[in-house]
Ligand SMILES: O=C(O)/C=C/C(=O)CC(=O)C(=O)O
């Protein structure tokens with residue numbers, strides 16, 4: 366099992382980013398989507414990570430970039446086909462994460478039955494906070510997560526409202542592929558997702574645990590000499 370110190374910079378390990386979708390009923394409702402009977406999940410590349418001090422870059426093909434604030438679970442020990450009652454032994458800690466989403470692109474992908482990679486997997490689509498060792502969070506299903514844009518509250522959710530619990534998700538995913546040390550699971554967004562524009566400031570937190578701040582920048586068209 367990797368220890369907290371080794372995993373304190375989990376974003377540098379280059380491991381899987383596994384995202385769970387529609388895990389909060391009110392978010393599924395605001396998207397006009399049905400509740401999932403089983404977890405819905407997708408992957409981001411590890412180059413999607415971005416840390417405070419660097420911007421979230423809106424891709425050139427996106428006109429409607431959305432924030433989704435989510436609790437992230439950092440895997441500390443390889444998990445392969447683990448039962449639910451052993452799943453938490455594989456957790457090293459947590460992080461606050463954003464699942465930045467090119468919503469207009471996602472709508473097109475949904476309509477055409479295409480994967481969500483363009484909408485969810487672009488560079489800087491996964492801003493993350495500092496690592497929080499699991500000892501600091503006695504119950505990850507009793508956390509309040511929130512997000513403000515330019516000082517205005519947009520999202521506030523309680524992790525007790527997740528449809529599928531963290532042990533269920535770890536067990537479920539680990540029966541499909543092996544979870545490795547340093548992998549991150551984004552557990553889904555509560556309601557209140559919305560658009561951000563270039564120069565907006567996003568601030569988010571897990572109440573009493575951690576906060577983070579990012580600014581949004583506009584990505585350059587391919588071939589353009591300027592821009593991010
Ligand atoms: O149902 C939809 O149209 C969109 C759902 C998502 O983007 C899923 C998530 O990423 C989430 O629920 O966090």
Ligand SMILES: [Mg+2]
Pocket residue numbers: 384385386433435464553554
């Ligand atoms: Mg999400």
